Amino acid sequence: MRPLLLLDFDGPLNPYRAEEIPPGYVSHEIVEGEKSWVVLLNPQHGVELNALGATFDLVWATSWEHGANRLLGPLLGLPELPVIVWPPREPVSGVRRGSWKTPYVAEWAAGRPFAWVDDELNRYDRFYLDDAHQAAHLAHRVEPHLGLTAPDFAVLRAWAQSGSAA
Numbered sequence: 001m002r003p004l005l006l007l008d009f010d011g012p013l014n015p016y017r018a019e020e021i022p023p024g025y026v027s028h029e030i031v032e033g034e035k036s037w038v039v040l041l042n043p044q045h046g047v048e049l050n051a052l053g054a055t056f057d058l059v060w061a062t063s064w065e066h067g068a069n070r071l072l073g074p075l076l077g078l079p080e081l082p083v084i085v086w087p088p089r090e091p092v093s094g095v096r097r098g099s100w101k102t103p104y105v106a107e108w109a110a111g112r113p114f115a116w117v118d119d120e121l122n123r124y125d126r127f128y129l130d131d132a133h134q135a136a137h138l139a140h141r142v143e144p145h146l147g148l149t150a151p152d153f154a155v156l157r158a159w160a161q162s163g164s165a166a
């Protein structure tokens with residue numbers, strides 16, 4: 001079964017914590033109706049992700065939801081991708097120490113192997129997934145001031161090649 005590659009946008013593809021524009025990135029102003037956003041994008045990410053599409057099924061796992069296909073993917077040369085649509089956020093009772101996305105990601109993946117890149121992952125997400133998701137999974141945290149780097153892509157390729165995704 002081909003593994004999924006779940007893509008967060010803000011953090012991995014838009015290093016929103018960067019203090020200045022990192023090498024290789026271009027600042028884009030995105031306007032839709034009355035809304036506008038400024039994002040930093042690295043064209044090389046489109047190249048790398050399209051190459052990973054030979055191995056993985058790419059999926060948007062971002063709060064941009066369908067906006068990722070409409071507004072962001074084309075700027076990176078990405079095709080239209082499946083989108084995880086998040087349920088309405090409920091007030092969290094008690095302490096949840098992992099990402100709010102994690103239970104929904106496990107549910108959406110429905111037993112398929114996946115690698116997931118996101119800037120808000122921590123060990124509690126890994127504990128949750130180890131428990132809730134029987135298939136192979138990699139929850140890979142990306143630094144939101146750096147975005148996806150060559151070592152991150154190397155981790156994804158190595159994971160896919162290691163057979164853990166099979």
Ligand SMILES: [Mg+2]
Pocket residue numbers: 008009010011012118119120
């Ligand atoms: Mg993020």
